[in-house]
């Protein structure tokens with residue numbers, strides 16, 4: 001079977017590799033896969049992996065074969081929870097398998113989904129109803145991680161929530177938040193991303209340099225109750241802390257990998273802030289996302305900007321950080 005794998009930092013090959021043996025797992029044929037920053041980091045070597053490694057962790061596929069005692073049968077359309085867990089460490093037994101001490105991720109510790117076939121344990125497979133379009137289904141994995149992040153906080157209708165960064169995750173956050181009845185403000189430099197967020201329910205959108213005054217207007221000077229940092233830079237985390245109201249909450253959704261100097265630590269203290277730094281998602285988070293999408297409550301398709309084939313994987317990686325792109329999908 002065909003597979004896109006990385007053989008050394010920044011070295012991609014489309015290889016012919018043996019088909020995986022199902023055993024007691026579900027054999028799935030990927031239909032649509034998503035490309036995200038994590039894949040690019042594995043590709044460039046910023047995240048170290050054992051080579052060669054088949055890339056990819058965001059996938060919608062079709063069941064080819066499933067264990068007879070499972071709920072799945074050939075032809076079912078499914079989502080795979082890409083994070084594996086051991087089931088017996090302290091975090092797993094405390095109901096936090098997404099933080100498992102022996103965790104693995106498809107496309108990182110385990111061969112991934114940019115391939116003709118992939119295996120997944122039955123417990124990591126979720127049915128995806130036909131009412132969710134092909135394009136929308138390509139967003140379900142990211143959606144699950146956004147649902148998980150928001151599960152850290154209690155949202156009350158009428159609250160004001162600011163989202164800094166309107167990339168894929170930021171756009172999905174805006175949609176989820178407006179569905180919850182809160183007032184959403186979207187912040188990004190990109191005008192077209194602001195326009196999209198406004199069309200999908202943001203009550204106010206603004207450029208970063210105007211955010212302080214725009215949010216003051218929106219909240220009578222109190223500042224938002226919650227700020228979601230969805231970029232992953234120290235500068236935007238600092239801005240989140242500065243923008244949020246006293247007693248507020250900040251969800252650090254962007255993955256910060258840099259240093260820690262320069263944060264406004266005094267404000268962390270003065271505002272008695274709570275910071276959340278969610279990672280991955282629980283299977284129930286994915287299920288909740290699927291339910292929302294199936295009910296037609298989200299506009300996931302609007303976040304897809306590029307649809308390519310697996311042979312165009314190198315271009316897909318380039319596009320991930322292109323200003324013209326939001327979700328980049330590859331169809332197999």
Ligand SMILES: [Zn+2]
Nearest residue numbers: 036037038058
């Ligand atoms: Zn991803």
Ligand SMILES: [Zn+2]
Nearest residue numbers: 086089092100
């Ligand atoms: Zn574990």
